[in-house]
């Protein structure tokens with residue numbers, strides 16, 4: 001058999017094996033696989049089963065093999081051109097979310113709602129709304145149940161803001177407050193990151209020191225975080241904060257407890273969550289390990305709440321806590337360039353005791369071609385997919401690479417490889433001592449000690 005045909009068969013076999021694993025695990029648990037056509041129910045025990053390692057492995061293999069199969073059999077010219085036009089997906093998705101389609105469908109007839117009734121509350125053209133939803137339904141986001149009639153499905157329903165449509169239309173300013181953060185993340189990414197990303201090539205063709213795609217897109221010399229502080233960007237800033245909650249929606253909150261052994265720290269040890277934001281990581285640690293003393297530092301005001309001390313601190317200035325057992329940073333270092341990251345880490349290094357540890361929670365970027373698994377660092381080695389799959393499982397790992405470019409385009413940050421972490425840690429007086437991966441999450445605990 002020609003090589004390409006045998007590859008096709010091997011990819012199809014991977015999918016078959018994955019499906020068999022899913023049938024076996026769901027069958028043994030006496031549960032059905034959640035249906036694509038039905039709205040997502042987070043509390044459904046069948047959703048929790050996705051954490052099962054066999055299911056998580058099967059899902060990765062099926063996604064990687066299915067996308068590789070499509071790339072293999074699809075017309076290459078169409079594949080390239082469709083990739084270039086794929087921007088219509090986020091553009092339509094944001095449009096649907098902005099006019100609260102998900103909530104209109106949730107409140108409407110479960111059998112489906114006509115485009116004219118979906119368009120009416122926002123006063124939009126029903127024909128245009130129908131075309132937007134048709135493009136999305138073609139990508140399995142929403143269902144077109146009969147011509148011009150739409151319903152939510154498993155994917156669209158994750159954007160549900162959980163409020164009455166009347167409330168959502170009443171005040172645009174507050175519509176995202178208190179929501180899961182998924183719609184905020186989608187709208188923020190599909191507006192701000194999307195606009196910034198459109199200027200990536202321009203920054204390569206006309207590189208100007210210090211200018212990021214975001215600076216060209218928003219015609220400002222200010223960094224993104226500063227630009228968001230302008231009074232006219234209040235809505236964008238509020239939405240961004242809610243969107244940060246959305247970034248955690250794909251991970252269990254318990255992930256903070258999975259790697260580094262917080263329970264082995266002596267009672268009374270101080271854990272400083274540097275750049276801890278609203279403190280959800282601090283809160284999870286404090287609840288599970290009540291004898292630890294947690295300090296959550298961020299730019300905001302200082303308060304004491306739920307046994308956590310919220311302290312105002314700029315991490316580009318000397319670290320005031322000099323007796324910490326752990327400096328923790330979740331999703332902070334990826335916001336910064338190497339020079340800035342080294343400055344932040346150096347301030348922490350200057351505040352250590354002989355036993356202080358640094359714990360970074362970040363994604364570690366694998367190469368698509370596979371990595372050298374023989375790093376001297378305990379825990380660094382990670383499973384790789386067997387051929388013919390891409391070693392990094394291709395699109396099943398896409399979010400890591402999407403976040404990497406998001407960091408670059410908006411803030412000049414970077415999702416780092418293992419070597420990237422080794423380098424910035426070494427430059428700031430730390431040594432990477434241990435890595436705990438937390439599959440199926442792409443997040444890892446990176447533990448460093450002072451040298």
Ligand SMILES: C[S@@+](CC[C@H](N)C(=O)[O-])C[C@H]1O[C@@H](n2cnc3c(N)ncnc32)[C@H](O)[C@@H]1O
Nearest residue numbers: 244275276277298299313314315316330331332
């Ligand atoms: C991506 S968020 C991560 C927040 C939190 N660690 C989490 O996992 O949700 C980055 C955080 O860094 C904070 N930050 C940005 N610049 C800072 C600075 N100079 N000093 C302290 N915190 C800063 C932001 O306010 C934000 O809360």
